Amino acid sequence: MVSPKTSKSSASPPLLAGFGLTKSFGDFTANRNIDFTIYPGELHALLGENGAGKSTFVKMIYGLLQPDSGYFEWQGKPIHFSNPQEARAAGIGMVFQHFSLFEAMSVVENIALALPPEFPKEGLPKLIEQKSAEYGIPLRPHSLVADLSVGEQQRVEIMRCLLQDPSLLIMDEPTSVLTPQETMQLFDVLVKLAKQGCAVLFISHKLEEIKQLTSRATILRGGDKIAEVDTHTKSTNQLAELMVGTKIAAIKPPIAPKNAPAIMQITGLSRPADGPFDTALRDINLTAHAGEVLGIAGIAGNGQSELMDALTGEWRGTQIGVFKKGAEDISQLNPAERRLNGLAFVPEERNGHAAVPSMRLSENALLTSFERAGAVQMGVVNQNYAAQFADRVSAMFDVRRPEANPLASALSGGNLQKFVVGREIAKKPELLIVSQPTWGVDVGAAQFIRKAMIDLAAGGASVIVISQDLEEIFAVSHKIAVLHEGSLSKAYPAAEMNPQTIGLLMGGSTIDNASKTARTISKKTNNRVAG
Amino acid sequence: MFDELLLTVLLTSVPLILAATGELVVERSGVLNLGVEGMMLMGAVAAFGAASLSGNPYIGIVGGGLAGMAVAGVFALFVLGLATNQVATGLALTIFGTGLSGLIGAPLVGQAIDGLPSMTLPLLSDIPLIGVFFQLDIMAYLSILIVALTSIFLMRSRAGLILRSVGINHDSAHALGYNVLQVRFFAILFGGFMAGLGGAYLPLVLTPHWAEGMTAGRGWIALALVVFASWQPWRVSIGAVLFGGVTIMQLAGQARGWTIPAQFLSMMPYLATIVVLVTISGRGRNVFGAPMHLGKRFFMTR
Numbered sequence: 032m033v034s035p036k037t038s039k040s041s042a043s044p045p046l047l048a049g050f051g052l053t054k055s056f057g058d059f060t061a062n063r064n065i066d067f068t069i070y071p072g073e074l075h076a077l078l079g080e081n082g083a084g085k086s087t088f089v090k091m092i093y094g095l096l097q098p099d100s101g102y103f104e105w106q107g108k109p110i111h112f113s114n115p116q117e118a119r120a121a122g123i124g125m126v127f128q129h130f131s132l133f134e135a136m137s138v139v140e141n142i143a144l145a146l147p148p149e150f151p152k153e154g155l156p157k158l159i160e161q162k163s164a165e166y167g168i169p170l171r172p173h174s175l176v177a178d179l180s181v182g183e184q185q186r187v188e189i190m191r192c193l194l195q196d197p198s199l200l201i202m203d204e205p206t207s208v209l210t211p212q213e214t215m216q217l218f219d220v221l222v223k224l225a226k227q228g229c230a231v232l233f234i235s236h237k238l239e240e241i242k243q244l245t246s247r248a249t250i251l252r253g254g255d256k257i258a259e260v261d262t263h264t265k266s267t268n269q270l271a272e273l274m275v276g277t278k279i280a281a282i283k284p285p286i287a288p289k290n291a292p293a294i295m296q297i298t299g300l301s302r303p304a305d306g307p308f309d310t311a312l313r314d315i316n317l318t319a320h321a322g323e324v325l326g327i328a329g330i331a332g333n334g335q336s337e338l339m340d341a342l343t344g345e346w347r348g349t350q351i352g353v354f355k356k357g358a359e360d361i362s363q364l365n366p367a368e369r370r371l372n373g374l375a376f377v378p379e380e381r382n383g384h385a386a387v388p389s390m391r392l393s394e395n396a397l398l399t400s401f402e403r404a405g406a407v408q409m410g411v412v413n414q415n416y417a418a419q420f421a422d423r424v425s426a427m428f429d430v431r432r433p434e435a436n437p438l439a440s441a442l443s444g445g446n447l448q449k450f451v452v453g454r455e456i457a458k459k460p461e462l463l464i465v466s467q468p469t470w471g472v473d474v475g476a477a478q479f480i481r482k483a484m485i486d487l488a489a490g491g492a493s494v495i496v497i498s499q500d501l502e503e504i505f506a507v508s509h510k511i512a513v514l515h516e517g518s519l520s521k522a523y524p525a526a527e528m529n530p531q532t533i534g535l536l537m538g539g540s541t542i543d544n545a546s547k548t549a550r551t552i553s554k555k556t557n558n559r560v561a562g
Numbered sequence: 563m564f565d566e567l568l569l570t571v572l573l574t575s576v577p578l579i580l581a582a583t584g585e586l587v588v589e590r591s592g593v594l595n596l597g598v599e600g601m602m603l604m605g606a607v608a609a610f611g612a613a614s615l616s617g618n619p620y621i622g623i624v625g626g627g628l629a630g631m632a633v634a635g636v637f638a639l640f641v642l643g644l645a646t647n648q649v650a651t652g653l654a655l656t657i658f659g660t661g662l663s664g665l666i667g668a669p670l671v672g673q674a675i676d677g678l679p680s681m682t683l684p685l686l687s688d689i690p691l692i693g694v695f696f697q698l699d700i701m702a703y704l705s706i707l708i709v710a711l712t713s714i715f716l717m718r719s720r721a722g723l724i725l726r727s728v729g730i731n732h733d734s735a736h737a738l739g740y741n742v743l744q745v746r747f748f749a750i751l752f753g754g755f756m757a758g759l760g761g762a763y764l765p766l767v768l769t770p771h772w773a774e775g776m777t778a779g780r781g782w783i784a785l786a787l788v789v790f791a792s793w794q795p796w797r798v799s800i801g802a803v804l805f806g807g808v809t810i811m812q813l814a815g816q817a818r819g820w821t822i823p824a825q826f827l828s829m830m831p832y833l834a835t836i837v838v839l840v841t842i843s844g845r846g847r848n849v850f851g852a853p854m855h856l857g858k859r860f861f862m863t864r
Contacts, residue, residue, distance in 0.1 A: 095737065115739030131734035133727050135854060144727050145738055148720060 044107050046071045046199055046230050047092065047123075052101035054087050061087040064101070065256045067249055069230050071198065074221065076241040076262060077234045078274055079251035080473055081444075085234050086128075088251065089201050092232075093125045094118040120147065124192025128204040128234075130184055134177040138187055141176055145191040163190055166220050181330060182213040189220065200224060201232045206240055210330060211501075211534035218244050236274065237502075238267040252276055275474050287509040287524065288322035294462050294493040295319045295374075302337055302348055310334040312341065315519045317512065319462055319493040324484060325522060326508030327497040328533055334517040335497050336379065339466045342495070343376045344369045371402055375460035377452050379467040379497075381444070385451040388440035392432070393417035395439050396424060396454055403458070420457075428453030429479060445476030452480050456487050463487060466497040481507050501530055515539045567810065569694045572702065573768060575799075575806030577602070577760035577777075579705045581784035582791070582798045583712050584756025589788055590716060591749035592729035594857040596652025597637055598757050599781025600659020605630040605761025607663040610670055610772040619678045619766050623701060623759065626766075630758020631751050633659055638750040642743045645859045656781065664774040677770040701763055706799070708756070713795040725749060729853030732860045742860050760784065779828075786835040792851050805831045 049067040053060070062084045069075045079085045090096040092103065094112030103110050105121055112118040115125075132141055139156050156172035163170040168186040176184060185205060192200055202221070206214045221231050221244065235241055241248060242262050250257045250273045258273050265273075295318070302312040312334050319325055329335060340346040344366045361372055370376075376399075378384045386395045397417045401407055405416050418436060425432060428449045433441050442450065448469070455463055465484065469477035485507055488494045497514075498504050504511055505525065512522040513536035520536050581598055588595050595601075608629030613622030637655050640646045678699040687696040716722040725745055728735045732742045760780070765772055783805055790805075791797035812827035 094739070115737070119739075127737055129733075131731075131737035133730040133734060135730050136727065140723060140727075143720075144723060144735075144740075152720075 043070055045069060045104075046073075046106060048104045049092075050101055050104070052088070052091060052098045052103075054091060054096060054098050060254050062091070062098075062251075063254045065251070067256070069199065069232060071230055072225050072228045073247065074225050074231050074233060074245040076245040076248035077232055077251065078236065078238075078241060078248045078270065080236060080274060082253075082473070083251040083274075084254040085251055086203065089125065089203060089232065089234060092118070092199075093123060093201060116147070119145070119195060119197075122196070122198040123201065124195060124197035124199070125201040126185065126188040126192065126203065126205055128207065130188055132176050132184055132187060135175070137173050137175055138170055138179075139172045141187055142191050142194065146194060150194075158194065159190060162193060166193065166223065167216070168220060181208045181332065182210070182216075185209070185217070193224075197229055199230045199232065201234070203234045204236075205233070206235065206237060207499075208330065210537045211530045212538060214240070238270045238274075241270065242267060250274055271474075288320070291320040291322045293318045294321050300341060302341055302346065305337075310337055310517045312337050312517045317495075317519060317522065319495055321461075321493050322488055322491050323509045324488045324494040324496060324507050326504040326511045326525070327495065327514055327519070328501060328504045328511060328537065329497075329499065329514035330537055331499050333514045333537075335466065335499075335514060337517070338514065338519075339376075339378060339464070339497060342464050343378065367402075370399060373461035375399070375455035375458055375463045377455055377463070377465040377468065379470065381447050381451055382440070386439045386447060389438060391421075391436050391438055392425070392442075392450065393421040393436050395450070396421040399454060400458060424450060424453040424457050427457060428483065445472040448472050449476055449480060452483060456483055459490075460487075460492060462493045462495070464495045464497075467499065468496060469498075469500065469503060477503070501533060504533075513537055565691065565694050567814070568691070569697060571803060571807045571810050572694065572698065573806075574809050575802040576702045576705050576767070577763040577780055578784050578787055578802035578805055579709060579760075579799050580701075580763065581757045581760030581781060582787040582802060583705075583709055583795060584753035584760070585784055586788045586791070586793060586795060586798055587712060587716070587725070587756075588749050588753035589856055590729045590793060590853055591725050591746045592732055592853050592855040592858065592860075593641060593746050593750055594648045594652065595634070595637060595655070595750060595753055596649060596785065597633070597655025597659060597781075598753075598784050599777055599779070600656035600663075601630040601633050601754050601757035602659075602761030602764075602777045602781045602784075603663040603775065604633050604659045605758030606764050606776055607667040607670070607761075607772060608758070609762030610673075610675065610765040611666065613675045613766060614670065614673055617676070619676060620700075622675075622766050623678075623762055626762025627755045627758040630756070630761060631754040633662075634750050634754020634757070637754070638747050641859075642746055642750075645861060648857050648859070660775060667772050667774060670772045671774070673771065675765070675770050678766045699767055701759065701767065709795050709799050716795065726853070729855055732855050732858070736860075746860075757781070757784075783831050786832055789852075790831075790835045790838045792838070793853065804834070808834075 045068040047067075047069050049065060052062055052065045052067070054062040065088060067088075077085050077088065087096060091098050094115045094117055097113065110121065112121070133144070139159065142159060143152065143155060159170055159172045163186065168189065170183070170186055170190060176187060179187070185208065200221075205217060209217060221233070225231055233241070233245055245262050247259065248262050248270070249259050250270070252274065257276075260270070260273070262270070297315060297317050300312060300315040304311040310333060315338065317325070327335075327338070337346070341348070344364055347363055347365070359372070361369055364372070366376065382388050387398070393414070394417065397406060397412065397420070400420065406413060406420075421436065424430065430442070430446050430450045430453065432446070439447055439450075452465065452468060463484070468480050468484065472480070481503065484494050484496065488509075496504070496507055505528075508525045510522040511525050511528050511533065513520045513533060515537055516539060581602055585595060585598055605626035609622040609626030612625030613619045616622075633655060637651060640651045641648050678701060680697055680699045681703070683696040687693045716726060724735070724740055728740065728742050728745045736742050761777060764776055769776070787798055787801045787805060790801045808827055808830045812824050815822060815827060816824050
């Protein structure tokens with residue numbers, strides 16, 4: 032099990048130190064005058080919101096970016112890495128948030144690409160098998176990366192680093208793609224590495240994990256270093272406040288309505304996989320009740336986008352039975368027709384799917400609202416109506432705009448997301464279906480959007496939220512179902528669920544044999560690797 | 563009689579092999595260069611001009627290759643340096659090459675040169691049927707060697723691994739510290755050189771004179787061939803012989819007054835490519851197919 036590393040001995044010199052590091056992109060300063068130290072064998076967290084400058088900072092360490100001013104010392108000597116190869120040669124390894132893997136290549140080829148040219152090619156497959164088994168993250172050298180699970184793909188990334196015996200390992204948001212169980216496995220590996228003297232720089236915004244794994248944290252906000260803290264002496268709330276800069280109001284957990292009528296019912300929805308990297312949907316059944324938020328959890332790539340397409344009507348098949356209010360079959364209706372029936376949708380990708388970046392807000396507001404009275408008169412768009420509607424949505428949902436009616440692309444991610452969610456909620460739908468409502472959105476906007484969805488349900492509508500973010504699922508849902516490899520579990524009352532049970536469902540087991548937890552999972556992983 | 567036909571088929575396939583192998587390397591690095599036809603024409607006119615001026619067809623080979631490479635360099639400048647749209651730039655390159663080669667070649671029309679001599683290997687060339695393979699010229703022999711070397715380079719060497727990685731995911735390759743633009747630049751130059759060689763083969767071997775637009779769509783067939791070969795060098799040579807065979811059949815058919823319209827035969831290579839594409843994509847996970855970042859523009863990220 033994971034045991035947090037004891038604090039570093041301040042007697043030993045730092046492995047890596049940074050002094051006054053600054054990096055700007057045009058007018059935007061991503062990092063401002065940052066000092067930083069990490070010691071050998073230390074598990075150190077780099078904490079901050081999206082856009083706080085974490086990625087810029089580690090890219091400077093790894094030689095992908097060059098600081099405008101300031102410098103690094105490596106083992107006491109000033110050093111400058113002009114590219115990642117030099118950083119790797121010095122003993123720095125990095126695992127990226129969005130993996131730098133090549134799907135159409137084998138594990139060996141992927142690893143060979145990250146090794147220096149002089150690294151012996153012969154015996155590499157053997158070495159990979161040996162070393163990965165040694166760290167408890169077994170890998171088959173000749174399997175294709177595209178065939179691996181996300182957790183296994185991350186092992187490939189880690190193995191790339193381990194083969195070069197790094198003294199510093201940088202992990203950029205490594206747990207965002209993992210099940211809770213896989214996260215524990217990863218932490219075991221990291222603790223093992225730290226015990227051998229390798230320093231680990233762990234980037235995250237998940238506070239529980241940071242408290243569990245690391246001993247010290249450097250906190251960034253808006254490009255500035257805000258604090259360097261001992262993670263054991265701070266509560267997660269204190270860490271969160273340092274990270275965000277303001278107090279965070281917790282949203283009220285919703286109260287589940289009793290015996291609410293079903294708004295929509297889906298039975299036996301199946302969908303074959305479209306392409307090689309798509310997931311087939313298998314016999315999906317779900318019921319959306321009035322006044323209720325149904326959370327659909329699951330790791331990315333388990334059929335979320337396919338399910339969303341089927342719900343919105345962007346994909347329509349014959350093997351689908353969608354029923355509205357028990358009677359009317361809407362399975363063959365297109366998205367616009369479904370909207371006329373009181374449904375509303377917010378797809379995952381806000382740029383280009385939920386909104387058109389090159390259109391103005393008023394035009395974007397109209398795109399899903401043509402059917403509203405007054406929007407179109409005798410085939411001509413009522414521009415005043417559109418502008419007023421956009422203004423109303425912006426006011427209701429606190430959308431900060433650079434001008435009265437800007438291009439959608441001029442809005443920040445959080446503000447545009449508030450706008451596309453707000454646009455749908457403003458129509459007072461009977462059923463709102465949202466995919467990844469707060470992906471890449473700052474904490475403040477995320478809270479706002481979650482509260483808006485809860486309020487909509489409280490007003491008697493039904494809400495379906497598809498999200499990879501477990502914290503979000505628990506914050507908004509009355510009932511929770513889990514999507515795994517295209518199959519949807521039963522919807523369980525949220526009160527009966529915890530991250531462990533959800534993690535099991537994400538791994539494909541059922542709640543009923545929860546007692547066999549760990550054994551099932553480790554066996555499954557081994558089978559996948561061995562078989 | 564059959565020997566002769568087979569020889570003609572082989573000769574017809576050489577320019578296709580050369581140009582398609584070059585384009586294959588370019589596409590494996592993630593760049594789609596639709597300017598093959600234009601580069602071939604530039605190669606053809608330069609080869610003819612160089613051979614005519616020097617009186618030496620071997621100098622024509624080098625001239626053809628370099629001319630193809632030079633126009634490919636212009637293409638690289640646009641798609642890599644200025645990150646322009648690859649499809650549009652490639653088409654522009656074809657139009658540019660067609661026009662410029664016609665302009666340069668205007669005074670050359672009607673002239674004749676000594677083509678490349680065939681290098682018949684003793685004994686081996688006397689074997690019935692197979693002997694045809696040993697009655698070729700130096701460029702034909704070279705083309706086989708180049709296919710072999712390209713295959714080894716792509717599949718066995720570290721540099722080839724890096725080139726393929728850039729084509730599969732340029733962001734990942736960049737993150738690992740590889741110079742995406744440099745890799746693509748050299749790939750494009752190689753592709754241009756090969757297209758130039760392919761073009762040079764036409765006036766140096768097939769028809770020893772220059773005519774405007776003499777590639778007659780071979781550049782487009784080479785492009786189709788890369789897809790037909792599903793980006794595997796060896797399959798390019800097999801496909802080239804097949805496509806070459808179709809071209810010859812078309813000519814032979816016309817001579818003999820077959821009832822199949824010539825237009826039908828000239829569409830066969832493209833039809834075959836479509837059939838192959840459909841078969842490949844029907845096979846499920848197509849991992850040895852198109853490089854995933856083919857035709858995508860690369861921008862350095864923060």
